[in-house]
Amino acid sequence: MLLVAFVVAFGFVKGAMNFVAGRMAEHFGRKRVLLLGWLVALPIPALVYLATSWSWIVFATILLGINQGLTWSMTQTAKLDITRADQRGLVIGLNELSGYVGVALAGVVTGYLASLLGPRQGLLWFGGVVIGLATILARLSVVETPPWAREEVKQHASPAAPALRPKYPEAIGPQPTTAEMFALMTWRDRRMAALCQAGMVEKFVDALVWVFWPVYLHQRGVSLPGIGWIVGVYGFTWGAAQFFTGKLSDRIGRHLLNTFGMWICGAAVALMSLGSGSTWWSAPAVITGLGMAMLYPNLSAAVADIAHPDSRASAIGIYRF
Numbered sequence: 256m257l258l259v260a261f262v263v264a265f266g267f268v269k270g271a272m273n274f275v276a277g278r279m280a281e282h283f284g285r286k287r288v289l290l291l292g293w294l295v296a297l298p299i300p301a302l303v304y305l306a307t308s309w310s311w312i313v314f315a316t317i318l319l320g321i322n323q324g325l326t327w328s329m330t331q332t333a334k335l336d337i338t339r340a341d342q343r344g345l346v347i348g349l350n351e352l353s354g355y356v357g358v359a360l361a362g363v364v365t366g367y368l369a370s371l372l373g374p375r376q377g378l379l380w381f382g383g384v385v386i387g388l389a390t391i392l393a394r395l396s397v398v399e400t401p402p403w404a405r406e407e408v409k410q411h412a413s414p415a416a417p418a419l420r421p422k423y424p425e426a427i428g429p430q431p432t433t434a435e436m437f438a439l440m441t442w443r444d445r446r447m448a449a450l451c452q453a454g455m456v457e458k459f460v461d462a463l464v465w466v467f468w469p470v471y472l473h474q475r476g477v478s479l480p481g482i483g484w485i486v487g488v489y490g491f492t493w494g495a496a497q498f499f500t501g502k503l504s505d506r507i508g509r510h511l512l513n514t515f516g517m518w519i520c521g522a523a524v525a526l527m528s529l530g531s532g533s534t535w536w537s538a539p540a541v542i543t544g545l546g547m548a549m550l551y552p553n554l555s556a557a558v559a560d561i562a563h564p565d566s567r568a569s570a571i572g573i574y575r576f
Contacts, residue, residue, distance in 0.1 A: 257309065262466050264313050265320045266458075270576045272324025277332070277572020278433055279325075284399045285333040285568070292325030293390040300382030304375045326389075327354065328575055332568045335559045336400035336407075341505055343559050347552040348501020355494030359487070361385070404564040423563045431566055440573040446561055451574050453513060454554050457547070460520045464489055464543060468527065472536065485536050492544025493551070501552040509557040516549030 279288045295318055302315040331350055338346045361381070368377030424444040431439070440447045464486060472482045504512050523542035530536075555571065562570035 258470070259466055261313060261316060262462065265316045265323075266462070268317050268320030269324040272321050273328050273572050273575035275572070276325045276328040277569040277575075278436075280329060280332055280568040280572075281401075281566065284401060285329045285336070286393070286397045286399050288325055289329040289333075289397060290390070290393045292322050292329065293386060293393050295325070296322035296386045297390070300379045300386065303382070304379040306375075324575075326393075328568075328572055330354075331555065332571055333397075333400040335567060335571070336404045336564075340560070343556040344501040344504035344509070344553055345498075346501070347555050347559075348497040348499070351497045351501075351552050352494055355490060355497075359491060359494065362487070404567060407564045422561060424561065431569075433569075436566060436569045437573060440570060444561075447558065447570070447574075450554055450558050453517065453550070454574055456517070457520075457550055457554065460524065460543065460547065463524060464540075468540075471527070475531065477533065477536075481533055485533065485540050488537050489540040489544040489547075492541050493547045496545055496548035497552050500548045501556065504553040504556060509553040509560070512549045512553050513557065516546045516551075516553075519543075519546030519549065521546075 276288055276292075299315045299318050299322070302311055302318070306312055306315070331347060334346050334350055335343060365377060365381050368381055371377065372380070424439050424447065440451055442448050468486055469482050472485060473479075477485070500512060500516075520543055523539040523546060526539040526542070527536060555574065558570055558574045559567060
């Protein structure tokens with residue numbers, strides 16, 4: 256229950272902040288929201304270091320959820336602003352690849368630091384350096400990208416635009432309200448509603464892997480390092496394969512990869528309980544990671560394909576919510 260509370264707190268806050276971040280980005284710009292996300296993260300290392308109870312850790316996780324909802328949504332939105340339509344899958348794949356490579360490297364580095372300095376002090380120094388560096392980079396090296404999105408609108412409106420134009424959702428004004436965007440994404444446009452539904456189901460698989468697979472494996476006598484390797488194989492496969500599956504979707508389309516990715520994830524989850532042994536359990540982890548790589552970047556790319564550039568940040572934020 257403690258493990259579930261930890262993940263649920265993060266999920267609720269991150270989901271809500273994804274929604275908020277999209278709307279904020281259209282009013283204040285991508286850079287300001289990105290910088291705000293990193294400023295919110297500044298107290299996290301100190302909270303973990305000074306924690307006297309589990310509630311401190313849960314509070315730090317809530318701040319982390321705010322940070323992730325604001326920053327990860329903004330990196331994706333900003334990259335889509337400056338990306339050609341035929342490169343969206345590749346760019347989102349690269350975004351997610353770099354993020355999960357960062358997760359993997361951080362896991363290795365913090366493991367060594369925890370053994371050398373102790374868990375609290377190791378996380379204090381590592382978290383402080385990473386968050387401080389990210390804040391400085393967000394302030395000094397990031398540029399605002401909405402001008403590229405507005406230019407994209409002009410290009411599609413010109414008589415010389417390509418014959419294949421994006422079919423934007425209809426019956427919505429140029430500056431939709433939050434309620435109008437939420438209705439559009441969840442039921443008024445059936446394409447967007449289907450993508451949001453698929454995204455929610457995809458997160459069921461993710462929560463299953465991160466929360467319940469470790470419990471399942473622990474009950475079967477697998478050591479904690481062994482559990483880490485089995486679940487880690489899932490994350491590594493997912494992260495590395497997104498570079499290829501994102502690029503592939505730019506060539507063959509999003510729909511087939513999204514559909515088959517769902518089936519592969521479902522089959523792999525079923526396989527986990529049909530055998531035993533670390534080798535067996537690692538195989539479904541790899542297959543699930545491959546299925547996730549097929550659908551995770553390409554669901555986002557599909558939303559970006561049909562979202563109007565003026566409200567793309569909101570569309571992505573609501574989808575991620």
